[in-house]
Amino acid sequence: MTSPWVQRIALPVALTALLILALISLSVGDLRLGLGQIWDGLCFNDQLAATVLWKIRLPRLLVAMLIGAALSASGLVLQAYFRNSLASPGLLGVSSGAVAGAVVVIGAGLAGYSLMVVPTASVVGALVATFAVVILARRGASTERLLLAGVALNALLGAVTSYVLSSFTLTYERNAQIMFWLLGGLEDRTWEHVAMASPIVLAAALLWPLGRPMDLLSLGEREAQSLGVDVRRLRRWMLALATLLTALATSVTGTVGFVGLIVPHVFRLLLGPEHRRLVPVCLIGGAAFVVACDLIGRSAGNLRLGIVTSLIGGPFFLWLLRRQA
Amino acid sequence: MNALDISGASVAGRLHDLTLQVPPGALVGLIGPNGAGKSTLLQLAAGVLPASGGVRWDGRPLSEIPVMERGRLTAWVPQEARFEFGFSVRAVVSQGRFAHGDDDHGVDAALARFDLTALARRPVNRLSGGERQRVLLARALATEARLHLWDEPLAPLDPRHVLEVLQLSRELTRAGAAMLISLHDLRVAHCLDMVVVLQDGRLRAAGKPADVLTPALLADVFGVRARTAPSLILELP
Numbered sequence: 001m002t003s004p005w006v007q008r009i010a011l012p013v014a015l016t017a018l019l020i021l022a023l024i025s026l027s028v029g030d031l032r033l034g035l036g037q038i039w040d041g042l043c044f045n046d047q048l049a050a051t052v053l054w055k056i057r058l059p060r061l062l063v064a065m066l067i068g069a070a071l072s073a074s075g076l077v078l079q080a081y082f083r084n085s086l087a088s089p090g091l092l093g094v095s096s097g098a099v100a101g102a103v104v105v106i107g108a109g110l111a112g113y114s115l116m117v118v119p120t121a122s123v124v125g126a127l128v129a130t131f132a133v134v135i136l137a138r139r140g141a142s143t144e145r146l147l148l149a150g151v152a153l154n155a156l157l158g159a160v161t162s163y164v165l166s167s168f169t170l171t172y173e174r175n176a177q178i179m180f181w182l183l184g185g186l187e188d189r190t191w192e193h194v195a196m197a198s199p200i201v202l203a204a205a206l207l208w209p210l211g212r213p214m215d216l217l218s219l220g221e222r223e224a225q226s227l228g229v230d231v232r233r234l235r236r237w238m239l240a241l242a243t244l245l246t247a248l249a250t251s252v253t254g255t256v257g258f259v260g261l262i263v264p265h266v267f268r269l270l271l272g273p274e275h276r277r278l279v280p281v282c283l284i285g286g287a288a289f290v291v292a293c294d295l296i297g298r299s300a301g302n303l304r305l306g307i308v309t310s311l312i313g314g315p316f317f318l319w320l321l322r323r324q325a
Numbered sequence: 326m327n328a329l330d331i332s333g334a335s336v337a338g339r340l341h342d343l344t345l346q347v348p349p350g351a352l353v354g355l356i357g358p359n360g361a362g363k364s365t366l367l368q369l370a371a372g373v374l375p376a377s378g379g380v381r382w383d384g385r386p387l388s389e390i391p392v393m394e395r396g397r398l399t400a401w402v403p404q405e406a407r408f409e410f411g412f413s414v415r416a417v418v419s420q421g422r423f424a425h426g427d428d429d430h431g432v433d434a435a436l437a438r439f440d441l442t443a444l445a446r447r448p449v450n451r452l453s454g455g456e457r458q459r460v461l462l463a464r465a466l467a468t469e470a471r472l473h474l475w476d477e478p479l480a481p482l483d484p485r486h487v488l489e490v491l492q493l494s495r496e497l498t499r500a501g502a503a504m505l506i507s508l509h510d511l512r513v514a515h516c517l518d519m520v521v522v523l524q525d526g527r528l529r530a531a532g533k534p535a536d537v538l539t540p541a542l543l544a545d546v547f548g549v550r551a552r553t554a555p556s557l558i559l560e561l562p
Contacts, residue, residue: 228396
């Protein structure tokens with residue numbers, strides 16, 4: 001299935017797809033905009049189009065791209081770390097950790113103090129979950145063990161979230177905010193959310209040079225070390241970046257499942273296992289996938305993003321399980 | 326100065342207070358029954374297994390050599406070649422150049438040397454055991470290391486490739502590299518520069534094969550009766 005021809009065109013194709021999807025995403029909605037109107041709107045020549053684009057559609061598009069890239073790259077790194085193609089932030093409980101962290105600070109009424117409170121709490125929650133899953137399922141653990149560890153963590157962190165929902169004296173706004181996280185969506189995303197998610201770009205840039213050593217690591221720890229890879233340092237970086245990417249994505253859109261599972265998996269099938277190639281393609285492809293899912297949701301009567309990705313990802317996951325068995 | 330210097334190294338339950346020197350340019354056979362500690366010794370010599378005691382390469386303590394530089398100085402070949410992802414043969418061999426900044430230097434020569442040129446694009450997880458072993462040896466060759474630590478490199482190979490690997494080992498040691506290879510074929514061990522005998526995690530004997538591989542030692546360590554007699558001799562044409 002892997003051919004040099006496919007490998008060569010993968011990144012240009014993914015970039016083109018992302019560009020086309022982005023243009024469609026800017027164009028469709030209650031007010032339909034043509035290419036010319038989009039240009040005029042972006043240049044502030046058309047006041048109505050400018051308002052729609054700069055206030056609503058552009059931030060939404062950017063948030064979708066950022067979290068798509070983040071979740072898919074996070075899944076790729078976790079799969080390399082656990083040497084298991086079913087590892088992903090959602091199944092392992094990393095996303096649930098980020099949600100629990102966010103819900104706790106929103107419920108406690110701390111979210112208003114600073115823009116960075118929720119992302120920080122998400123990162124802390126996700127780090128706790130990652131730490132737990134690394135202890136529960138060592139590298140190279142069987143698929144059963146990995147998934148069971150994820151089930152246990154997801155249940156535990158879900159309980160934390162439920163506890164917050166039931167015990168705090170919640171105002172209507174706080175309750176609505178929390179429900180927003182639990183559902184996962186891109187509704188009403190503003191430039192504030194783009195700013196909150198922007199460190200994703202930095203984390204993705206840090207991921208870039210890890211592609212090559214990740215290749216060596218995925219063929220064995222001792223082999224990698226003897227070939228010159230600082231394995232302990234590499235593993236720390238991999239976990240830190242995977243966690244950070246998931247947490248940042250979750251802190252702006254809530255739970256969006258299965259992106260980190262589907263995107264790396266499909267590209268690994270198409271392009272082979274080399275991470276130097278997979279890292280950029282997963283970043284771009286993940287962004288394109290989430291923009292596409294958002295478009296599907298919007299054209300299907302405003303289905304929330306998390307619902308669309310789960311409707312696509314659930315069956316895909318079951319198919320993968322069947323294929324592994 | 327020794328290429329490899331191990332002094333008083335121990336790994337709990339597997340190796341006890343082991344001291345060993347490998348001079349540069351020496352082709353050394355590491356022998357011993359199953360479970361004697363051969364793989365453990367090679368791993369601690371390669372610096373991929375933490376152990377108490379000292380390991381030095383060319384007189385430098387291992388702890389003072391950065392990980393990246395270690396990748397250029399030493400090539401360790403594990404006993405078992407397991408590949409969980411479908412990397413191409415060429416991709417795996419070129420990993421030997423990681424510590425050299427992935428310059429791809431000598432990768433094609435290493436592939437050719439192990440008859441892998443025709444298999445270069447094949448995924449490694451679809452190769453036979455012997456072919457996988459040759460991929461790992463080609464990767465070790467590509468590192469251009471001065472110290473080679475190979476764990477049973479000959480076991481899965483066919484007779485012709487065994488001879489070729491031995492010939493290559495000779496070339497490497499003549500060029501000044503030092504090699505420590507574990508093996509079970511005592512007749513091959515008999516032709517090397519030096520043998521090291523392990524028994525129950527301890528050094529039993531080390532020295533020239535003719536001095537070490539006496540019938541008495543072989544009977545004691547391996548439980549076999551040894552004698553010299555005319556036998557089938559295999560050589561490269």
